[in-house]
Amino acid sequence: MTKGLASPKTCLRSVLIEEDGIHRLARGGGRRTMNIHEYQAKEILGRYGIAVPRGRLAVSARDAAITADEFGGHVVVKAQIHAGGRGKAGGVRFAATRDEAASLYEEFLGMRLITRQTGPEGARVRRVYIEEALSIAKEYYLSLSIDRKHARIALLASAAGGGDVEEASQGAFARVLIDPCLGPTAHSMRALAVSLGLESACRRMFFGMVQKLYEVFTSCDCSLLEINPLARLSDGRLLPLDCKISFDDNALFRHSELLAYRDIEEGAPEEFEASKYGLTYVKLDGDIGCMVNGAGLAMATLDALLLRGGTSANFLDLGGGASKEAVRKAFSLIIEDRRVKVILINVLGGIVRCDVVAAGVAEAIAEASTASYALPKRHIPIVARFAGNRAGEGRSLLEAIKDDVFPIRFAETMDAAATLAAEAAGAEGRR
């Protein structure tokens, strides 16, 4: 069960890939995980009896100063965004006085913090957390996540904690797969604590903390619970200095208490809008708006475009049983995107009916032409490929549309559709 430091490197490697993946997921995109802020994660830890540093979300610069006084003057001022890498990006800073705390609060609030996980556009800081400053003897890394290959919760730990953990060599990580029937076992935690170099006085504390973290992970249906760093303080205590939690979206139906933590302002607004209609939308960098049914076909459509010199503005999966309303919403999201020069519709009707998709598109076009909202008046050619369930009916519906802004061309195959769309985007670029 225990895969300690002695485990084969290849084995460890595969887990780290997963690990790192979930790690990066904290960028806040896509369905299926809900991310929360550090201060919220610590609130949850506290509820499960895990000691965390004293801290408070400041509501004003004055409040930040008062909080600093309360914590003895020395505090850490922390920008709250969902992305990781805040420390290195200057979003976590030490304040030695109340005035420094207040001015850091002013500086952080509203600024765009660019970390290695946010992308070049950065993330706006809308909440600032003030925490007591503590004297740290040693920093560790600790996380719980789901190991795909073994279908177990995996505990990953390293004596190389803090901001440098991503650069740490893979050999620096120890991993324990946790059997769902047993939970973290004493012997495996003992072995892990030893491999981390924790002195004996600390090992019992460590085991207690892991047990509680595991309880949080399983009780709340987490997909990631990461403590980095876990600090051994000069006074001997073991305390999580930072904490990141993501939840499995699929399990949120049984955690209404967690929904209050959702911060919809983190992440692209289109992605949240889309999710309300059961659509999956991921913003990309190109200029061809894509509307496809099914995740695999949607990905493949993007790939086909890329091979033909086109680039997609988005990934949009209509899902398994898209309604007319969902399609209309999807189409609106695409045409409201000013970067979109051409629209590619690729629908292979299985459960989804092509005529339903066409009806949704027709409605969205009609809506756009009555221009109740400010659609930039321009020329956006559409390339449509319908196959499968009611493809003919869908095509007829679209053929009936005569709209100057949205001239429609049809393609029989994915090959033809992607080629036409890529060419059209090239032509629009030259206009």
Added chain:
Amino acid sequence: MSILVDKDTKLIVQGITGTEGLSHARAMRDYGTRVLGGVSPEKPGERINGFPVYRSVTEAKAETGANTSAIFVPPAGAADAIHEALEAGIELIVCVTEGIPVADMIRIRRVLPDYPASRLIGPNCPGVISPGKAKVGIMPGAIHAQGCVGIVSRSGTLMYEAVAQLGALGLGESTCVGIGGDFLVGMDYREVLALFEGDDETNGVLLIGEVGGMSEIEAAEYVRSTMTKPVAAFVAGKSAPRGRRMGHAGAIAEDSASSAASKMEALLSRGLTVIEDPACMGQVLSWMLQNSPILL
């Protein structure tokens, strides 16, 4: 022969009284699958659309002799439905349900080895079809034709796309298996490939993968070490940005090793025919079969 489902498939539908369950029970029957009834703890004893409804899987199996179950139970109860089918001794369990919590699947995967006579496909999958014989799942039956290509895919619609491309070239399939797009699923690529290898109706295999996880590479390792039949592969998500989930719960390029490009390279180096353009899956398969047996 074909694999997993055929004329001997005797199917029951768990969740047959739901909208999805019922409409697909009918569609599967219309295709020619022997759908012997359904399970609904709330409405036992009823007949709906000609299907007898049983209280439990055990009861349904005892009454009908079913060996296969398709699960259309909503996410909150789907893992329980899988376990019920395992306990009842169902040999092939196809779970179509999307949205099962990962924690529930951890528990299912923990107990799965205790039922060596049972196989689980999915969850979040289109199911399995052996054209002309039986379909257990939600794929459109009409696009399929009987033939000699085996397909295994995480994605449903991309599998349909491949089928459409094969059909346009006059090719058909022995069996198509959608293993599901979730983070944790039952049967993986390698297990399905092993079945195709032993199937006399399958001459070549199309493996459709995507970003995230390493199961395509494990499968390719099996192809290299054991398989004699030619395997072509497409991996979706070359244009997927790292760290974003692309629709499927399991489709996230975690790092360079699980990205589409490096997976394709890994597959190529293990002797698979790698398809770069998803619009050419049919053509490559056709070429591969004409030139088989081949090792590139």
